[in-house]
Amino acid sequence: MTQSPTGITGFGAYIPRLRLSRKAMAAALDWLDPNLAAQGKGERAVANWDEDSLTMAVEAARDLLAARALSPDRLVFASTTLPFQDRSNAGLIIDALGLDGGTRPADATGSLRAGTSALLSALEQTGTSLLTAADRRLARPGSVQDFTYGHGAAAVTVGSGPGVIAEFLGGHSIFRDLVDHYRAAGEAADYVLEERWARDEGYLKIVPVAVKGALSKAGISADQVDHFILPGTMAKIQATLAAKLGMRPDSVVDPLAGTVGDTGAAHALLMLADILGRTQPGRVILLVGYGQGADAILLRTTKALADFIPATGVAGWLSRRQAEDRYLKHMSFSGMVDIHFGMRAEHDKRTAHTVAYRKRDMVNGLTGGRCGSCGCVQFPRTRACVNPACGAIDTQTPVRLADEAAVVKTFTEDWLGFTPCPPLAYGNVQFANGANVMMEFTDIQAGQLSVGLPVRLVFRLKDDDEKRGFRRYFWKATPQGGA
Template sequence: MSAETGILSFGAYLPRHRLQRSAIHAANGWFAAGLKGLAQGERATANWDEDALTMAVEAARDTLKGIDRAGLGSLSLASTSLPFVDRLNSGVIKEALTLADATGAFDVTGGQRVATSALIQALAAAAGGARPHLALASEMRLSRPASEAEMNHGDAAAGLLVGQGDLVARFLGSHSTTVDFVDHFRMSGQDFDYTWESRWIRDEGYTGLIGGALKEAFAHLGVAGESIDRFIVPITARGVAEGLARRAGVKPEAVADRLAGSVGDTGVAHPFLLFAAALEQAQAGETIALIGFGQGVDVLLFEATGRALAPRRGVTGSLARGVPTDNYMRWLFHRGNLKLDRGMRAEFDQKQPGTTLWRQRKAVLGLVGGRCTMTGTVQFPKSVISVNPNDHAAHTQEDYPLAERKATILTYTADSLTYSPAPPSFYGMIDFEGGGRLMAEFTDADADDVDVGREVEMMFRIKGVDEMRDFTKYFWKAVPVR
């Protein structure tokens, strides 16, 4: 028998702000009284400089903690909210992670269960001996103001490293069905979902399709419902997971928390996010059932090994990182649902030449600087002649990635004059541990938590948007270490 296949590592990322659903209701209740029943808890909301791609980078970095990136064979990004329709989003992630050019990458999109489907394919490839695959799922869906989706959805990303070797979860098998059940849809180029009646989705979709697939899967894989220890149903609608468990003979205590009250339904990312949460808790020998739903069903079974991974943020750390906010208006603005008067300073042309981004892709997307092989001087960006005033050595620099290094604030300001979608704009000079410095924008920063000497870490974010030609520019920003 060949080596066992499964999950080698996992990671997660939740954006920091948790919009209180009561604030959404407070703004919209006059119009949509029915929202009151949903106005409990909070939802994860991405900052203005985040999207499905940037969140996926953070989930990937978390997943790869303690892992040698050189061993990766390929990566994929699953989402229905990718920033680019035609530019490989996972290719940007490859650059951000400074993976070797000889790495495969593909985007997976088109429905809510594409992450679990990609995972099944990756597991099959791993069983065939493929090098480890980094499967990422990320979602930042837009929703119409005063819609149920606005209340129920959340933004998140999660990652799974798939392969053979030291597993945290052994793959036991899977079962898939495909049925064109249109509970909701979104045509290309459209911002918002159109959703059919929830009662029909519950009866025919959740109970009928998922329930049926579970029965087939358990029979096909030869397991009984009561043997499932962690039952992951990524459906946040109240009672759905419990009802499915009851009908499938799964113990009530096995039903995994859907994070409905603390994060929201994170779409394509949700199965991975809940799976990562389960893996953080799972003891050796536990059986985990993971479900993906969308125009059919994926059912995957795993057995936890109890293997401990290098410390990471994970789901627990991501939840702890959250800060509550009632600022519904800011969120509407950041998602383009509210057109504020941004002033003339926002008119700055952000045109990105393709040629310069290509030449500087390592520096811009990977935060790769240079290190002088003669003096050891580290600098960003790399240059032919070293910045070291005592030895301007020429042609001596090697690539030196800075993104994973912590840094310290040397100078800073909170700028209320320059245009920022989240004023004031915090920025300043930071010195990296081990050398190198950068004049950096700070993000996810609080006014009372930025000072000279404050430790920061780097995160991959949106730098700006060329609104004339519709192009998002990415770079790295400093975030206070929390």
């Protein structure tokens, strides 16, 4: 062990609250293919209409950060479902997290391995990285993938020193252009080939090469691996590979297939966050990412692991759950059916980008102002203080509201206004520091809102400008902790 080890220094996760029943999905499709009943087990995590890979990545990073201040050298966002092809997605995450301007953003994409490849790169670099990974992969209704995919995100920080909770022991990466599935640019869903071929010629031949390479570099034998992490929803694929490679049967980590589904580029890191949240110091973790080749990364947890606790963690997100059995709702959220929302949905959502740029810290980071003269905290931040007893000019300094305690002051559930998931709920939110913002509520159940209800703030999609292919984000309030 080196004096100043490099490795993982923190972890976080995010699993959206809606969990779609696969039994309900199969029941809706029994006319199409009665054999889909075999897929009707457990549930999968589905994003709310206002969540995409970017918003989920922000939540995973916030889960990691909790209240910790951090200024990483790099912020990497790995996903195969980046909302923008040309606009720094990672940069928007930096803004949403309120990190200072010194962090360099990078998007990593192009393969389901994007998450593990970015992690390997970060581990091999000097300096500190905040790595986020998230996917909201869409699948055609009736496809097996619509059953097996899940939506979610994970985050890890990489660095060196005493804060390392899982030391990097070695890694190996190989590339093979084996196209068992692909998604061409501009396509909504994957094109997927026969599973037997993908398993026999892909997983079973390619993963061992990467794993053996990593074990050899780290000087670790297969039976020393305590936790074998490999995403994938093929039956028994993890156990088969563990046996083939000589790993103990109990090393196989649950791929969360029955509770979350396969979260794409995020999944290896989501499983890692799950294990880090429940393992002990001194355990060897083998983390494998698969997709046109494979990455294998070996880590050993340290004593510092016990000191790191994410805000909610995988177990917490799994229990923050709302059962959903309406497949049609999921299809509408995915854009796979074109639901009639009435003429109010035609409202033009054109963005004045000049304004969005001027106000970017307020909109992206929910940053208001604190008057240096009277102390009044207000949103938006303006040149003239809103306090009627003050009114001082040019006295306000930025103050971030996104992590402040807040309660519902007023609310309504509006069945007239357009939203992809009626009712449109909104109201005034009172912050503990005195600020007041009228904003949307999200992830609520009918009748859940009440005056005084504690809420937390989440970064969400505000609206989609389908005419111009742009999407806007802003912060919304959601009941604290509640399902």
